[in-house]
Each structure stands twice: as structure tokens, then as C-alpha cells.
Amino acid sequence: MYAMRAQGTEEALPLHAVVYTKHAARINAVLEEIDPEGHAKLLQMGQGVDFMLRIKELVEDGGIVAILADRVGSDDRAVTVEFFGAPARFPTGPFILASTLKCPVYLTYGLYRDPDLYELHCEPFADVIELPRKRRQEALQEHVQRYASRLEAIARSAPDNWFNFYDFWRHD
Structure with a gap:
């Protein structure tokens, strides 16, 4: 930030x-x-x-x-998608909000590369998140899965940068 x-x-x-x-x-x-x-x-x-x-x-x-779109908040609105080969819960709120606002969505993250060097990334995720009424839940699931897959790819590309203190795979 x-x-x-x-x-x-x-x-x-x-x-x-x-x-x-x-x-x-x-x-x-x-x-x-x-x-x-x-x-x-x-x-x-x-x-x-x-x-x-x-x-x-x-x-x-x-x-x-x-x-942050990588952890479920207190309202508990989430879908389960595949993340690192196992079912994991991700929040739906950020995607619903973006859909309602009809605004572009970007993924932003930083990777630590060398002492005192961070590589900052900002990449387009969607021009607009569309959640058509007739297939809203399915479309939401697809957007969240695409996000989780991208997050997994980023973490795999720089595993030493990912400090996971959040239990994605908890099944309450």
C-alpha cells in the first residue's frame, strides 16, 4: 500500500x-x-x-x-474454488462491488527481488465484472476462480514472497 x-x-x-x-x-x-x-x-x-x-x-x-480479495471477512460471503490443488474459500464481496460499480479491476502486488528492491505490478483483471442475473452465481464463481488461479501463479513464480498467515483451506 x-x-x-x-x-x-x-x-x-x-x-x-x-x-x-x-x-x-x-x-x-x-x-x-x-x-x-x-x-x-x-x-x-x-x-x-x-x-x-x-x-x-x-x-x-x-x-x-x-x-483485499484473498480472504473471507466477517460477513462470510464466499465461494469455494480450487487453490493450490485443494478447495479454498474466497470472498465474493470485492467482485460484487466491482460489478455493481461497473468499474475496471486491476490486480496489484509487489515482489521482493533484491535487498531494497521491490518489483511492483499492476495488471488488468477485467474491464468490467459482469454478473448476469440468470447466471450470477456461476459467473461469480468463474471470476473468483480466475482470480485464485492468478494468485496461485504469482505465488508459484515467487514462493519466497508469499507469507501465508491465513488458512485458505479451513472448512468451518
């Missing part, structure tokens, strides 16, 4: 990272001290219309909204 924030500062693009923590306000206060121009903000993951309208407003104003 900090590398994206630095790029956003150079390009004057506001960055808003959606997080699953109740501490977003406290972290935002620290970010305000580091970056008084306010190019990076954390937004507490929310539910309902107010949250959706806030995200819509940020996107329409030209902002970048970053959402």
Missing part, C-alpha cells in the same frame, strides 16, 4: 484501502501525520447502501479503491 501511496502522490491520485479492522480511524491518524496531503486513507469494511455509495463516490471522483 505504501508503494501505491507513493505512486499516487506522484500522480495526485487518492488511494483508499478497504480494511477489515476496527482500528481504521487510529491508523488514518498515523497516515495523516506521515502524509498531510491525505493521499492514502483506510476505510473500515462496511455493509449496506451507505458503504456502497461511499465507494461509488470515491471511484467516480477518480480515486483508487483497494480491496
Whole structure:
């Protein structure tokens, strides 16, 4: 996020990272001290219309909204897809949100290459996430599987960069 924030500062693009923590306000206060121009903000993951309208407003104003799509949050909306050869749960919220907003979706990640050298990537994932009413669940499953497959390929290409503290394969 900090590398994206630095790029956003150079390009004057506001960055808003959606997080699953109740501490977003406290972290935002620290970010305000580091970056008084306010190019990076954390937004507490929310539910309902107010949250959706806030995200819509940020996107329409030209902002970048970053959402982790690799772990299921507290709302537990998820689908099961194949990940490293086993069934794993991934959230549906980021894909539903992108579909509702009809905005482009990019995958962004950084790979550590040498001491003090990070390789930053931003690649197109979809011009628009389409979830047709008649096959919504099937289309959602396809988008999430495509994301999980891409995440797996990235992790396989640089396994020393992937520190997994999240149990993708937990079956509650």
C-alpha cells in the first residue's frame, strides 16, 4: 500500500484501502501525520447502501479503491474454488462491488527481488465484472476462480514472497 501511496502522490491520485479492522480511524491518524496531503486513507469494511455509495463516490471522483480479495471477512460471503490443488474459500464481496460499480479491476502486488528492491505490478483483471442475473452465481464463481488461479501463479513464480498467515483451506 505504501508503494501505491507513493505512486499516487506522484500522480495526485487518492488511494483508499478497504480494511477489515476496527482500528481504521487510529491508523488514518498515523497516515495523516506521515502524509498531510491525505493521499492514502483506510476505510473500515462496511455493509449496506451507505458503504456502497461511499465507494461509488470515491471511484467516480477518480480515486483508487483497494480491496483485499484473498480472504473471507466477517460477513462470510464466499465461494469455494480450487487453490493450490485443494478447495479454498474466497470472498465474493470485492467482485460484487466491482460489478455493481461497473468499474475496471486491476490486480496489484509487489515482489521482493533484491535487498531494497521491490518489483511492483499492476495488471488488468477485467474491464468490467459482469454478473448476469440468470447466471450470477456461476459467473461469480468463474471470476473468483480466475482470480485464485492468478494468485496461485504469482505465488508459484515467487514462493519466497508469499507469507501465508491465513488458512485458505479451513472448512468451518
